[in-house]
Amino acid sequence: xxxxxxxxxxxxxxxxxxxxxxxxxxxxxxxxxxxxxxxxxxxxxxxxxxxxxxxxxxxxxxxxxxxxxxxxxxxxxxxxxxxxxxxxxxxxxxxxxxxxxxxxxxxxxxxxxxxxxxxxxxxxxxxxxxxxxxxxxxxxxxxxxxxxxxxxxxxxxxxxxxxxxxxxxxxxxxxxxxxxxxxxxxxxxxxxxxxxxxxxxxxxxxxxxxxxxxxxxxxxxxxxxxxxxxxxxxxxxxxxxxxxxxxxxxxxxxxxxxxxxxxxxxxxxxxxxxxxxxxxxxxxxxxxxxxxxxxxxxxxxxxxxxxxxxxx
Numbered sequence: 001x002x003x004x005x006x007x008x009x010x011x012x013x014x015x016x017x018x019x020x021x022x023x024x025x026x027x028x029x030x031x032x033x034x035x036x037x038x039x040x041x042x043x044x045x046x047x048x049x050x051x052x053x054x055x056x057x058x059x060x061x062x063x064x065x066x067x068x069x070x071x072x073x074x075x076x077x078x079x080x081x082x083x084x085x086x087x088x089x090x091x092x093x094x095x096x097x098x099x100x101x102x103x104x105x106x107x108x109x110x111x112x113x114x115x116x117x118x119x120x121x122x123x124x125x126x127x128x129x130x131x132x133x134x135x136x137x138x139x140x141x142x143x144x145x146x147x148x149x150x151x152x153x154x155x156x157x158x159x160x161x162x163x164x165x166x167x168x169x170x171x172x173x174x175x176x177x178x179x180x181x182x183x184x185x186x187x188x189x190x191x192x193x194x195x196x197x198x199x200x201x202x203x204x205x206x207x208x209x210x211x212x213x214x215x216x217x218x219x220x221x222x223x224x225x226x227x228x229x230x231x232x233x234x235x236x237x238x239x240x241x242x243x244x245x246x247x248x249x250x251x252x253x254x255x256x257x258x259x260x261x262x263x264x265x266x267x268x269x270x271x272x273x274x275x276x277x278x279x280x281x282x283x284x285x286x287x288x289x290x291x292x293x294x295x296x297x298x299x300x301x302x303x304x305x306x307x308x309x310x311x312x
Contacts, residue, residue, distance in 0.1 A: 001025055002311040005160030007152050007174060008167035008287075009033065010040035011129070011297045014136040016166050016286055019301035020308065021143035028146045028160065035133035039168055039263035042187060043294055044212035044219040045127035046085075046198055049097050050291035051183070051224060054270050058292070061271075061299030063100045068298040069125035079131030082123055083213065085198030086111055089118045098122070113201065113248060126198060127294050128214045155283055162282045162311065164304060168266040171287040178272055180288050182264035184228035188220040188241045189258040195251050209244045217258060220245035224291070226267055233260035265291045273300055275307045284308065 002025050006017040009031025017029040035041065047069060049055075049062050072078040086107050098104055098120065107119030140147060155163045155174050165171050169182040192213055201209040212219040220241055238260040246252045268288030275284045286304050289296050 002161045002308060004028070004162045004164060004308065005030060005158040006164040006166055007155070007158060008165070009035050009147070010038040010166075010168055011043075011133065011136070011293050012040075012168070012286055012289060012300065013166035014133065014140060015297040016164055016301040016304050017145045018136060018140050018143060019298075019305045020164070021140065021145045023305045023309070025308065025311070027144070028148050029140060030148045030150055030152055030158065032149070032151045034149070035137055036130060038133070039265070040293060041129050041133060042185070042261045042263040043129050044187070044210060044221060045129045045132070045214070045294055046200070046210070046212050047125040047127070047295050048200065048292070049295050051265060051267060052271060052290035052292040052296070055096055057271065058296065059096070059099065061296040061303070062097070062292070064299030064302060065296055066101060066125065069127065073125060078135045079128040081126050081128070083126045083196060083198055084121060084123045085200070087120045087122065088112060088116045088199070088201040088204075089120070090116050090201070090203040093118070095120065115205070116201075124198075126212060126214070129294070155278060162284065162308060164284045164286055166286045168287060168293070169264045171266065171285065175278070175283065175285065178285065178287065180266050180268045180272070181226055182229060183267045183290070184223060184225040184230065184262060185221065185265055185291070186223045186233055186237050186241065186260060186262045188238055188245070188260050190218045190220055190242070190245075190252055191256040191258060192216055192218045193251055193255050195249060199248050201248060204244060204248075206240060206244045209248055211245050211249045211252070218252065218255065220252070224265070231262050231264075233262050271296070271300070273303055282308075282311070
């Protein structure tokens with residue numbers, strides 16, 4: 001059994017800590033902010049491999065996570081629901097992400113917005129992130145994970161046999177050399193008047209448009225601005241997001257606007273999931289998931305556990 005320090009308290013960090021504890025390791029999960037204040041808490045929560053590479057690895061991680069989330073939809077406390085929705089295609093699309101997901105169909109013309117060439121209707125997990133993060137914290141505690149509040153400047157600050165870097169866009173600060181760029185995502189939160197279907201339109205003429213319903217509220221997006229570090233919601237962007245989403249889902253026309261939020265996706269040319277040695281100590285990276293942290297979390301956590309299996 002190894003003493004493992006996982007740095008990062010979002011969905012990737014917590015899921016990794018949980019899997020490592022279940023594998024028999026003694027685990028600390030160190031985070032500088034509570035789970036409710038992480039970027040993960042802002043996510044729409046739809047299972048979909050958005051803005052992430054490489055496909056040949058993403059597919060396996062994603063399908064493993066899909067299986068877990070589908071099972072968790074039967075757990076009333078995990079914050080996971082299976083919801084049908086439409087992925088809009090305004091240009092020829094590579095549907096690689098559909099391989100292995102099970103039931104899906106072509107969208108009917110009356111299910112598509114004006115200008116859309118085609119679309120896919122599928123039933124996928126939607127994760128209500130604030131609820132799911134609390135559930136993960138509870139599961140971690142029940143498996144003996146020590147959830148530690150604290151700031152880590154570099155991996156050298158962590159006292160453990162092995163360090164797992166799962167800190168999203170902050171990861172390069174902990175381990176210089178990681179090539180990760182923050183991408184600014186702004187969303188609007190609206191009250192939910194009864195919307196149950198999700199809607200994703202990546203190439204809407206007005207910008208990225210998605211509507212992800214949850215019990216009590218709807219996450220409406222959005223933006224994906226690589227390299228921006230401004231964490232203040234832009235009022236004009238907010239208004240445009242609300243208008244696009246109300247146009248896409250007319251049921252939102254009278255919904256109360258609850259606020260705007262900004263988070264930063266950890267975008268990379270490739271997810272960094274590997275073991276390396278730093279000053280003679282094993283360091284595992286699990287970061288660079290772009291807009292697909294919740295989509296890949298369980299599959300990646302399983303691979304981290306497999307990498308450290310020799311230390312049990």
